Amino acid sequence: MKCDEFESHLDEILDERRRPEWDAQLREHSACCPRCRDLASAYGVLLEGFRSLKMPECPADMSTRVLESHLARPRLALPAKAALPAAAAAALFSTAAAVLVAVFLTRDGRREQVAFVSPPISQPAVAQAKVKQIEQIKFDLEQWKKVPLVGAVFASAADNDKSTDPYEELAKGTGRSLANVVLRMPGVAVPRGVRPLEPVYGPEGVGVWPTHMSDELRPVTESVTETFDLILDTLPVTFWASNTRDS
């Protein structure tokens, strides 16, 4: 045995928690190699010294302190130990069931009857509705272009004093104060809380629908959400948003 081998073997002995002096190979090499003998002896001294280390006692009230601290600490709502395996088992079961059904349906030549594609739930319906809505908006916009607001207002307020401000004229035409007049925007549904008035017809017979706020809504909406809804419904934001989402 060489010195390197002696050291490796010594490590093995110590790893197995055996005593080096009881090993025949180590004893044999040690007898003719003072350095390795001293090394083995040093390990013996180290472990002997380590075993004789004194340890202060852990306080007897440690368990009480731990419990108090544990109970005082706010606990996060973690999932129960059994919840995860249950969820995993449920997922596994459903996957296995799906595979079994698929195998059952395909094994006897009825492959052509099996459709692994998800059923078309409502996508076409939604898309059609959206197309229809966009078409309506386009139509409204075209109509709006044809009918100048001023003309519409003038037509409805023929008996009143005319001014150059179409909104003011519209207010006069509907008999409401200016602050309560809300113009219906083309292509946008009637806002919540807003009551539509009779359409006002322009020179070409195309109507626009001025509206005014209901009494319940005045002087302002009752919540931020409602205000936000009103803004969204009143301004052509929905049109812009729907087009943005589509792209």
Next chain:
Amino acid sequence: MSDDVRELVDRCLRGDQSAMLQLVDTHRGQVFGLCYRMLRHRQDAEDVTQESFVRALKSLHRWDSEREFLPWLLAIAGNRCRTLLSTRKRQPAATSLVEQVSDKAHEHAAAKNLAEEVELALETLREEYRQAFLLFHQHELSYQEISEALDCPLGTVKTWVHRARRELIARLAQRGVVQEFKNEVRRV
């Protein structure tokens, strides 16, 4: 694994406070022993022991009952110790002078006996070497258990323990406690 410990843990998970007390009482000596050897400061060791148990109770549902409980618990304590040690390094002034003097006054004086020399030598080890050495020689965990507890490869743990032993021997030789070797102790 001992069924007693598993049953104790189950009771703890059900909120049984007497089981919690029993669990701490059963293991407090070993956890405190590791903390004390790692930190060499009694008050810190007590604090970290308490913190380790609180953490263990909090995350008891994460313990894999197929494995031994003690390595898992000691790993928590070891991590807490290393966190504190790194804090000490970053904030050397945080430990009061009185504590430093009272705990380490004998550091530069000749140790009175072999145990003290070994204790001083242990302090010079790198933290991971010391933790691995203590888990193997003091708590008699297997390399496999230490590897799982510290979440590092078994070969690495083995190397850490071997290096710890060699560095301790070298330190004891420097201090004249054991025979100085003609050749430097082989690097692992």
